[in-house]
Structures are given as C-alpha cells and as structure tokens.
Amino acid sequence: MPTTTIAGHAVEVNDEGFLAHPDQWSDELGGELARLIGIELTDDHWTLVHFLREDYSxxxxxxxxxxxxTQTGTPVKSIFALFPGKPAKKMAYVAGLPKPKGCV
Incomplete structure (x- = not known):
C-alpha cells in the first residue's frame, strides 16, 4: 500500500486514500484529513468522529x-449538513476507518 505524509505523519493509505491501519489515527490527523476534504471540524463533528472510532473498536x-x-441521536439531515455529499464515507475518512459496507 502507498505511504503518504499527512500532518507530519507517514501513514499507509489504500487506493482510495483511506488509512490502511486505523491505529495510525490521532485527533491531529483527523483534523488534517477533514481539512483536506474541505471540512472544518466543530464539536458536533468530533462527537460523530469519536463515536465512529469507539463503535469500530x-x-x-x-x-x-x-x-x-440512531446511536448518537443525531438526525440524518444534521449529519448531511456536517458532512455534505457522502456523509458516511466522509465521516469514515476523517475518523481514519474503512468505508462502511455498502458505500460506493
């Protein structure tokens, strides 16, 4: 897998740019991943990102x-506002996790 440098850290990524090893993730790296896709993280974003990481583990x-x-009590409409376009894919990317099953 290719290696790239994000936020000063060398990380392995897959062919779509997702982290190959979720254990390489940090809050600093998550913030930089969000910036790369045009998202400035707020407390609401972080709540969802941290939920994804905990649920994944x-x-x-x-x-x-x-x-x-359903697990966070965040309406889908709000999730789309926080992560416009393809929210499940974008949340997983920022959280340093694989794409959810069913995402194209």
Missing part, C-alpha cells in the same frame, strides 16, 4: 449512517 466494522444517527 467494539463492532469491528465502520458503522453505517443509520447506526450513527
């Missing part, structure tokens, strides 16, 4: 948009 897979919404 418990479940072994990246949560779907529906799971994020």
């Amino acid at each position: 418990r479940q072994g897979e990246t949560p779907t948009l529906r799971r994020v919404s």
Whole structure:
C-alpha cells in the first residue's frame, strides 16, 4: 500500500486514500484529513468522529449512517449538513476507518 505524509505523519493509505491501519489515527490527523476534504471540524463533528472510532473498536466494522444517527441521536439531515455529499464515507475518512459496507 502507498505511504503518504499527512500532518507530519507517514501513514499507509489504500487506493482510495483511506488509512490502511486505523491505529495510525490521532485527533491531529483527523483534523488534517477533514481539512483536506474541505471540512472544518466543530464539536458536533468530533462527537460523530469519536463515536465512529469507539463503535469500530467494539463492532469491528465502520458503522453505517443509520447506526450513527440512531446511536448518537443525531438526525440524518444534521449529519448531511456536517458532512455534505457522502456523509458516511466522509465521516469514515476523517475518523481514519474503512468505508462502511455498502458505500460506493
């Protein structure tokens, strides 16, 4: 897998740019990943990103948009406002996790 430098850290990424090893992630790296896709993280963003990371560590897979919404109590419409376009994919990218199953 290719290696790239993000926020001063050498990380392995897959062919779509997602981190190959979620354990290489940090808040600093997440902030830089968000910046790279045009998102400035607020407390609401961080709540969702940290939920994704915690859920991934418990479940072994990246949560779907529906799971994020139901487990955090965040309406899907709000998630789309925070991560416009493809929110599940963007949240996973910022959180340093694989794309959720079913994402294109």
